[in-house]
Amino acid sequence: MQIQHDVSGEVAVLHLQGKIMGGPDATSLHEKLHELIDNGTLSVVVDLEGVAWMNSSGLGILIGGLSALRKSGGDLRLARVTEKIEEVLRITKLDRVFDIYGNTDDAVASYGS
């Protein structure tokens, strides 16, 4: 998995590529999210267009990041969720927990509204 990090105003956008299934890749996502939180970034968008699928390890890292950010008054929002990830979010009912957007611009703009 690859992570590309962009900044749009006060919003950090993480573009992920590959599969998120646990192991070293999942560790790097966990570390990236916590690096952002430690540096005071409270508004995060995770762009999943390049992620074919993820398993519960990937979901666990996203939900961990979401919880940590919400506790600090921030949020983690998802953009461009692929079909298989949408299915996994539905199975786990996490589609009710995350705010999900069709594109990254809308997800970034949602922090201003």
Add this chain to the structure above:
Amino acid sequence: MKKATEKKYRSRIDAVVKAERLAGKVTKKLKISEPERVDICIAVTEAVNNAVEHGNKMLNDKFVTLLFEYSDDKLRITVEDQGEGFDLEAVENPLSPENLTKPNGRGLLIVDALMDNVEVSSSTTGTKVIMIKKR
């Protein structure tokens, strides 16, 4: 059922990546459709991850066995660990409101949803997960 392949992995976290690669190869060879291959790969990573982390507790002297068997109408995957087992009845429901934002506990739920039939048996000598996907 014909045996496609069987592998033993040490209880390290990279076993998940290796098992996913093997699942990809086996399902490609068996000409399973792409959406079903993805379901199988996800299910295999969930079961192997549980076996390594929760079953064998990442102990280096314990192994996880991954077996693929097939017939004309189904693929059967068995994941077995050498841990101390767990009480199936005590597993918390990950869909309960109080568990919804917990970082873990969703693996078996996902396996159950993506595969056609799943059987889990656990004893003090290990846990075995049998997953079936119809072809």
